Amino acid sequence: MAERRGRIGGLVLLKALATRLLFVLHSLVAVWRVTWVKEEHWYWLLALLNLLLVLETVLTLKFKRGRGYKWFSPAIFLYLINIIPSLWLLEMHHGNQYCSAQSEKMAQNVSRRGDINQTMTSHRQANGMENILELARGFVDNLSMVCDPVWTLGLHQTLLLILIIGRWLLPIGGTITRDQLSELLLMFVGTAADILEFTTETLKENNVRNNPALVSGILVVWTWSMLQFPLDLAVQLKLVCPSSVKARGFLRLFLSQYGADLWAIGLSFFIQDGPFLVVRLVLMIYFQVINHMLVFFAVKNSLVMALHFYRLVALILATRASMEDHPESPKTQPSSPDQPSESGPSEWEDASREALPLQASPVTSEESYPTP
Structure with a gap:
């Protein structure tokens, strides 16, 4: 061992x-x-x-x-x-x-390579x-x-x-498992493909290249999207929601059950598809940069965000249905007469005692006949 x-x-x-x-x-x-x-x-x-x-x-x-x-x-x-x-x-x-801008440098490299070959031969x-x-x-x-x-x-x-x-x-x-790691790697593959498409399709346009401020803005969005790779929250937040959480309100139950899904939706809206869609719309509307691939990927980003929003609504409805199945928490449910309470006498016993008329307490022998 x-x-x-x-x-x-x-x-x-x-x-x-x-x-x-x-x-x-x-x-x-x-x-x-x-x-x-x-x-x-x-x-x-x-x-x-x-x-x-x-x-x-x-x-x-x-x-x-x-x-x-x-x-x-x-x-x-x-x-x-x-x-x-x-x-x-x-x-x-x-x-x-x-590429043609480097023709002179390439010629110099070719001549240098010829000199190196001659040197190696000699x-x-x-x-x-x-x-x-x-x-x-x-x-x-x-x-x-x-x-x-x-x-x-x-x-x-x-x-x-x-x-x-x-x-x-x-x-x-x-606490990450191999199953969670495989899921994370598959998610990274799709993310990497989308990021590569974003850089190649937006930065290859001549109108974009001739605008340094626009290139800087695209690189800022690209850098922001790369920050999702060091994070593992999309698989780490998959927890089993205990039944006691249902008694603490809608928000806690929602976060406990669907934390990983919310993280994936947040990545799409604020780190990847949302910023990518904004950049592509700015290029098409303001800078008049329009081509088939740019329009296609803009529609794709819009569709992905719409599907994530649809899933968010579905998760909210599922959480509400779960809350309706257990409308009352165990703390607020009154205990039955056959089931005694853990903390002492039940409330109905106290109420019945208060409803009874007051009776004179019996007089003890010591109170009636004081000792001389």
Whole structure:
């Protein structure tokens, strides 16, 4: 048994470290791309944000033995803090609109790659370490030839994939079960697809790209929608409502029975579908940006919100029906004469005593005949 616990503990530590290492490597790739696009090395200071994730890793390994926390994942939250500034800088970059804007840089990269190939040919007799370094340089140069929009889209896609895979690999903590984790991951898949559609369909328009304030507003909504990934409330609030809660009023019974459903509805209204619908309506009505995909996703957001509202009404009606089945709480129900009360004599006994006429108390012998 002790050996098995040791294996489980070692696997938990391995998964915790591997997942956080994946987060750090991906954020470093995003920072490297920012330094390449901006052509300024001081952007490497963004990599210092990973120190927060390193600190969280040390604290988690020390106090939680690698396991997560209840209702919240600090590792995913810090990973978002590390990578979102880099994506903001890439999206706001003026060269992120057209691939043809980098033709000159691509030509320079091609010539540089030719020089590297000549160097590798002339030094075939060199040791293996130098050849590996030269191959790594050539690989990096080939990656650098990819235009900015493709790079940025790739970072968005890998961000969402790593969020889902990372949440899957992170050790389960708190009271979450494997069933709840699988449900959470399926919800993340749908959420990630909607978020990716939002960024690609709104930011690819030329009228949007030429308006930095509009791009900033879209990125603010996108950042706000990403904050739902560190939260596990959608599965943590599924509690069994005790019968005693029904005696405390409609609101407490409603929150106790349907807490997880209310959290999902709140996510849709205030974090994802609601803000996405507002942005798309502003683009179509005020900025006159209209295309088939934008109209389709606006209708989809409206339909999702309407269905969530319909479900909210159904939950309210179900709670009212449950309250009508138990209209009176156990505390207010009068006890029958055959069933004595726990706290003492029943109320009907007290009332019957008060209704009787007053009778003179019998005189004791001591009161009638005082002793001399």
